[in-house]
Amino acid sequence: xxxxxxxxxxxxxxxxxxxxxxxxxxxxxxxxxxxxxxxxxxxxxxxxxxxxxxxxxxxxxxxxxxxxxxxxxxxxxxxxxxxxxxxxxxxxxxxxxxxxxxxxxxxxxxxxxxxxxxxxxxxxxxxxxxxxxxxxxxxxxxxxxxxxxxxxxxxxxxxxxxxxxxxxxxxxxxxxxxxxxxxxxxxxxxxxxxxxxxxxxxxxxxxxxxxxxxxxxxxxxxxxxxxxxxxxxxxxxxxxxxxxxxxxxxxxxxxxxxxxxxxxxxxxxxxxxxxxxxxxxxxxxxxxxxxxxxxxxxxxxxxxxxxxxxxxxxxxxxxxxxxxxxxxxxxxxxxxxxxxxxxxxxxxxxxxxxxxxxxxxxxxxxxxxxxxxxxxxxxxxxxxxxxxxxxxxxxxxxxxxxxxxxxxxxxxxxxxxxxxxxxxxxxxxxxxxxxxxxxxxxxxxxxxxxxxxxxx
Numbered sequence: 001x002x003x004x005x006x007x008x009x010x011x012x013x014x015x016x017x018x019x020x021x022x023x024x025x026x027x028x029x030x031x032x033x034x035x036x037x038x039x040x041x042x043x044x045x046x047x048x049x050x051x052x053x054x055x056x057x058x059x060x061x062x063x064x065x066x067x068x069x070x071x072x073x074x075x076x077x078x079x080x081x082x083x084x085x086x087x088x089x090x091x092x093x094x095x096x097x098x099x100x101x102x103x104x105x106x107x108x109x110x111x112x113x114x115x116x117x118x119x120x121x122x123x124x125x126x127x128x129x130x131x132x133x134x135x136x137x138x139x140x141x142x143x144x145x146x147x148x149x150x151x152x153x154x155x156x157x158x159x160x161x162x163x164x165x166x167x168x169x170x171x172x173x174x175x176x177x178x179x180x181x182x183x184x185x186x187x188x189x190x191x192x193x194x195x196x197x198x199x200x201x202x203x204x205x206x207x208x209x210x211x212x213x214x215x216x217x218x219x220x221x222x223x224x225x226x227x228x229x230x231x232x233x234x235x236x237x238x239x240x241x242x243x244x245x246x247x248x249x250x251x252x253x254x255x256x257x258x259x260x261x262x263x264x265x266x267x268x269x270x271x272x273x274x275x276x277x278x279x280x281x282x283x284x285x286x287x288x289x290x291x292x293x294x295x296x297x298x299x300x301x302x303x304x305x306x307x308x309x310x311x312x313x314x315x316x317x318x319x320x321x322x323x324x325x326x327x328x329x330x331x332x333x334x335x336x337x338x339x340x341x342x343x344x345x346x347x348x349x350x351x352x353x354x355x356x357x358x359x360x361x362x363x364x365x366x367x368x369x370x371x372x373x374x375x376x377x378x379x380x381x382x383x384x385x386x387x388x389x390x391x392x393x394x395x396x397x398x399x400x401x402x403x404x405x406x407x408x409x410x411x412x413x414x415x416x417x418x419x420x421x422x423x424x425x426x427x428x429x430x431x432x433x434x435x436x437x438x439x440x441x442x443x444x445x446x447x448x449x450x451x452x453x454x455x456x
Contacts, residue, residue, distance in 0.1 A: 005178065008171055054076050075180065086109045088106065127215040243265060250313065278303040324343065357422065371407055383424065397454050402454075
């Protein structure tokens with residue numbers, strides 16, 4: 001076997017997670033992915049029990065899509081590899097990148113198709129890594145962006161591995177010429193409207209002419225940046241362990257950190273929640289407002305669909321527009337049917353329980369609606385009547401969740417606030433005494449709200 005073939009197979013074998021139960025090659029039909037499929041088939045033949053299949057994504061963006069699909073089918077038939085063809089619809093909004101939209105939809109389809117324990121393989125090589133680094137640099141990316149593409153990452157129920165990131169493209173092409181000659185040529189690779197094509201065709205030849213081996217050098221730089229990013233994340237993780245207060249961050253502890261470590265910790269906190277952090281400028285303004293606002297204020301800074309809010313010296317991550325209860329609904333006491341609240345607020349259900357609503361009120365028709373202000377009830381026997389606002393403050397109900405609370409009215413009388421408070425006049429008695437026996441009334445009805453937490 002030739003030296004390029006040996007090095008390609010060695011790179012592929014070295015990068016696979018040992019616990020992977022199968023390989024899935026993302027097959028475009030082009031030269032690089034075709035060579036990867038051929039290498040994976042050699043690995044399969046030498047490893048008994050290693051399952052291999054291929055997935056082709058048809059974006060439907062060009063007339064040549066059918067040619068690529070046919071090329072993939074022919075390759076898979078020749079190599080005895082099962083092929084799945086997935087069609088995706090690519091929608092890019094005004095001003096959005098068609099490249100980015102296609103990539104997002106492609107990976108979403110690949111992730112949905114991946115079975116537990118399978119390892120998705122893509123044919124990104126050293127020059128792809130170098131190009132990604134340059135594109136991220138001209139966009140002003142931070143260290144995370146400049147880290148370019150990781151070799152291996154968790155992906156859905158399995159992994160996404162780029163085993164060829166340190167392999168020069170010429171090695172892949174030479175292997176492909178011998179083992180995968182029936183690949184297709186993508187005419188869209190010549191379209192200079194796409195940033196990567198422009199870089200590849202207009203800029204890259206000049207870089208290589210001036211600095212031979214620039215692809216390997218930049219790929220190595222991306223690896224160094226990734227290592228620096230890992231150190232930053234480890235530092236942020238250590239800081240977060242001291243900042244965390246449940247799902248929130250302690251504002252006094254955050255204030256005590258140096259500025260750059262504050263940013264680093266908050267970015268990791270947001271990232272762990274699957275939220276793209278705001279720009280550095282926006283993040284700095286957010287923390288300034290959090291620290292400078294008066295003690296009785298609740299600063300809110302929103303970006304996109306999310307917001308950070310300070311309450312009781314804690315920093316919360318919330319939706320920019322928290323859900324609220326809309327409209328009014330009718331519902332009977334003791335109804336066997338749950339009441340859907342809408343807006344992601346879950347549902348209310350009745351369950352028989354001693355100490356709940358007195359069974360004599362069974363089947364009373366209630367109205368369920370949000371608060372408008374001034375509502376009050378008697379939360380316990382012999383307790384004073386209190387406003388819902390005062391009760392929420394005492395219990396620590398998050399201010400932005402108070403408009404989500406379902407209030408239950410019988411006529412003009414407030415009888416319950418979610419499953420937090422029940423008016424004492426509607427409660428069943430704890431017990432009764434007869435002439436010679438002691439017993440208790442039939443079970444009343446307890447109200448349960450199946451919802452997200454609303455209390456500090």
